[in-house]
Amino acid sequence: METWLNPIELEGELVKLIPMKASHKSGLLDAAADGKLWELWYTSVPSPDTIDDYMNAVFSDQKAGLALPFSIFHKKTNTIVGSTRYLNADAKNRRVEIGATWYAQSVQRTGVNTECKYLLLKHAFEHLNTIAVEFKTNFHNFPSRNAILRLGAKQEGIIRNHRIDENGNFRDTVLFSILESEWKTVAHSLKFKMNR
Numbered sequence: 015m016e017t018w019l020n021p022i023e024l025e026g027e028l029v030k031l032i033p034m035k036a037s038h039k040s041g042l043l044d045a046a047a048d049g050k051l052w053e054l055w056y057t058s059v060p061s062p063d064t065i066d067d068y069m070n071a072v073f074s075d076q077k078a079g080l081a082l083p084f085s086i087f088h089k090k091t092n093t094i095v096g097s098t099r100y101l102n103a104d105a106k107n108r109r110v111e112i113g114a115t116w117y118a119q120s121v122q123r124t125g126v127n128t129e130c131k132y133l134l135l136k137h138a139f140e141h142l143n144t145i146a147v148e149f150k151t152n153f154h155n156f157p158s159r160n161a162i163l164r165l166g167a168k169q170e171g172i173i174r175n176h177r178i179d180e181n182g183n184f185r186d187t188v189l190f191s192i193l194e195s196e197w198k199t200v201a202h203s204l205k206f207k208m209n210r
Contacts, residue, residue: 018105018142019082024133027208028090028126031133034072034083034097039065041094042085048095049119057155059116072099072114079103083114086130088121095121098130100138102148110138111148125208131165132204139197146191153186162190166200 021033032038043065046052052061060068075081083099096117103110112134117126138144149167151158163169167190176187192200 019076019079019100019103019110021082022137024084024137026129026133028088028124028129029095029133030087030089031084031098031130032087034069034085034099036069036073038085038094039069042069042097045086045094045096045118046116049122057116057152057158058114075101079105086117086126088126095126098134100134108143108145109148110142110144111150112138113148113150127161128165128204128207132201132208135165135192135197135204136201139194145194149190150187151190153188159188165192166196166203167192168196 023033024031034042042060043062046059046061052059052064058068072081072083076083080103081099081101082103084097085094086096086098087093088095096115098112098115100110101113112131115127115130135147138147149162149165150173151162153159153172170189170191173187173189175184177185179185
């Protein structure tokens with residue numbers, strides 16, 4: 015399993031995805047502070063109070079071979095503008111989820127998300143040889159749901175009462191996927207969007 019999700023840098027025109035390190039802590043906090051993203055109740059973005067637990071959990075999943083976390087560097091400003099990761103890796107069945115993604119408010123709707131997802135999907139399908147890539151989000155996170163659909167993912171369904179959040183709320187999770195057979199068309203669409 016460790017040999018399947020090896021740390022790697024993925025680089026595009028706008029961003030560079032670099033394997034997350036403990037030294038990225040202050041940059042991640044600065045990015046999360048841009049819009050006070052931790053105040054969004056339907057997503058999990060680290061705050062000054064939760065950053066240590068957040069990073070410990072991320073590195074624990076990575077050590078177990080379940081995740082590969084990235085800090086997102088904006089090439090123009092050379093600053094961290096968010097985080098994303100492969101998670102719930104299933105090497106035996108060649109499936110992986112792309113998620114736990116968040117961006118500083120200033121780079122939302124700027125093409126950063128499209129390029130990040132293209133880089134992650136390209137690596138997943140063309141190097142990890144995945145047969146399916148999953149995306150999951152909170153039912154109430156409509157910006158995320160719409161962004162996932164714009165990538166070309168198809169909605170699989172809604173997992174009702176999937177999780178209980180820290181406030182005791184039941185979370186319904188919306189599940190999306192892109193299959194290996196769909197990647198060529200999805201890649202063509204994403205390249206078209208990035209070139210516009």
